Amino acid sequence: MKRQLPILLLLALTAAAPPKTLTPTEVINAAPAAAWRTIPADDLLVMTLDGGGRVVIQLAPAFAPVHVANIRKFAAADYWQGAAVYRVQDNYVAQWGINEAKRALSAGAVAHPPHEYTRPARGLVLTPLGSPDPYAKNVGFSRGWPVALYKDGSASLTHCYGTVGVGRDLHPDTGTGGELYAIIGHGPRQLDRNIAIVGRVVSGIEQLSALPRGSETMGFYKEGSVAKPIVAVALASAMPAAQRPSFQYLDTASPSFARYLHVRKNRNDDFYRVAAGGVDLCNVPVPVRPTPGK
């Protein structure tokens, strides 16, 4: 909400009054190389839209292995040929893919995957958020992901801005992964445990969030019309090295992430008057950056 300060005033402020505490961005920029984890190229799905816009998605095989395996097979088999972003609902989702009823399943893909809406909490080491959450027994971060833990011993990824999940029809259908959505509004956490989350957008979310909203119910585009054709979908691992993107996330078990979480709860830099002292899970996006030198 800062206005554009004249350059001279900005310089004067910088010289006269160093920030009281670091901003989240300053904490991220100060994180040492050892605090960053490179995302495996096999976990990066690169979607190129008509016009050249590129959306890069980090897949989450530890949470939805069967759906992620399907998605990898779809990418390899060019399953999404002719696919498009066909739904953009304001403050909710952008959704894309191909009508599963009209396309033969790629070889080796699973037609009816198990739910994968949750997984056992066992095996996940949690960095707790440390603030109350209305949706789960406990929430925090594990292996670079926002995670919720439930009373029954299960865990799930959570619907925050940029989260990618699997479009499906009514329960108990789970979808194959041939139709996907990304969250482009306030985190709709009521979807947690009700849908398979397969990843998150790590780059290019604005290629989806800035699309015109669909005119029909739930943001669908009119029959015969789409928000944006998809021209290619590939795993980074299948791309020529020169075009292959690479990203890193901040290790959520690192001291740098602990500092980042602390300042997200306690904004006390020059702009702020009162620090909240708490924060909600989706208001702590896990920092991601392009791998330096790549």
Place this chain on the structure above:
Amino acid sequence: MKRQLPILLLLALTAAAPPKTLTPTEVINAAPAAAWRTIPADDLLVMTLDGGGRVVIQLAPAFAPVHVANIRKFAAADYWQGAAVYRVQDNYVAQWGINEAKRALSAGAVAHPPHEYTRPARGLVLTPLGSPDPYAKNVGFSRGWPVALYKDGSASLTHCYGTVGVGRDLHPDTGTGGELYAIIGHGPRQLDRNIAIVGRVVSGIEQLSALPRGSETMGFYKEGSVAKPIVAVALASAMPAAQRPSFQYLDTASPSFARYLHVRKNRNDDFYRVAAGGVDLCNVPVPVRPTPGK
């Protein structure tokens, strides 16, 4: 996240299995006329963008009276002539107005308003959210607005999707209201109590949220370039009756709102497998509709 069901399948499902419980939309649609409150025409700010897109903002004089009075004066005096949306930051804000340093204040406007970041909680009757909140002692709804109450006896409006606030420089500046922003991402509640909230977008948020993101730091557009020129800003009360929009919000003290809040916490219609049992404040947008017959 529903996919597009073939029409025949949709009909079959409708015939075979009526919803287990109502959806939030069904609860809203079932609310009687008496549960709706018409927003006074003097509280509706109508902003027309280049190309004809219209954004309608409900002002909140009970929370930021001096800033709202300024905004009404600016609208009456055509203060925003030549103004534009000049900042669009993904998952954060769209911001617009005119550089206050370059425009003479409208007659009667206050150059340095008081903070108005909070107001006394006294006088506000709260419909509690009934779920924990990380940012405040208690949260809920009052007079149609999402509200937070703090230990020191103060109350504030909250930064949720569509919230409109006053751009400012570093604290203790509060801005005049000549530069405004709307939230277009996950609710950045850390801004609560740190900035003057003056209202919310009740119609046309997609005119702001779907704009291309600015290429510069914090989503600013390059010098000499804007996201969208603003061609007119007027209070509904100053517009000819035939063009004047009218909106109603669901009374947050009504039984209908209580039912709506309940289903937002306990989604149990056919799509859902597990109801969360709780919800966060910004995930309960107060229902607003065009006034019927207007």
